[in-house]
Amino acid sequence: MRELTARRPAAPDAISAGEDESTDLDGDIIDAGFRDLGYDSLAVLELASRLERDWGVVVPDEVAATLETPRAVLDYVNERAAVK
Incomplete structure (x- = not known):
């Protein structure tokens, strides 16, 4: 199973x-x-x-607004990626 990790938490480098x-x-x-x-x-x-x-994980805008920390993003993505 693929998992998003906190190498640089919640991939701040992915935020441009x-x-x-x-x-x-x-x-x-x-x-x-x-x-x-x-x-x-x-x-x-x-x-x-x-x-x-x-990652193929849909994050609706209204959900994105509630993901306030890198940990919240990691948890959200990994919970949904595990289901696929």
């Missing part, structure tokens, strides 16, 4: 928009809020789009 250059993405950020990490709502929607494309 909204990154605050002062944010240290190399630290332990798995439970940090995306907003605290410098990512805006458009960046989270971009992440949802990339997860659908790369």
Whole structure:
């Protein structure tokens, strides 16, 4: 079974928009809020789009808005990827 991991939690490098250059993405950020990490709502929607494309897991916009941390994204994707 394929599993999304926290190599760099919730793939902040997969988010191409909204990154605050002062944010240290190399630290332990798995439970940090995306907003605290410098990512805006458009960046989270971009992440949802990339997860659908790369993992085949649909993340509706209304769900993406509730995924506030890298851990929440990991859990959401891995729960749905396991069902496939």
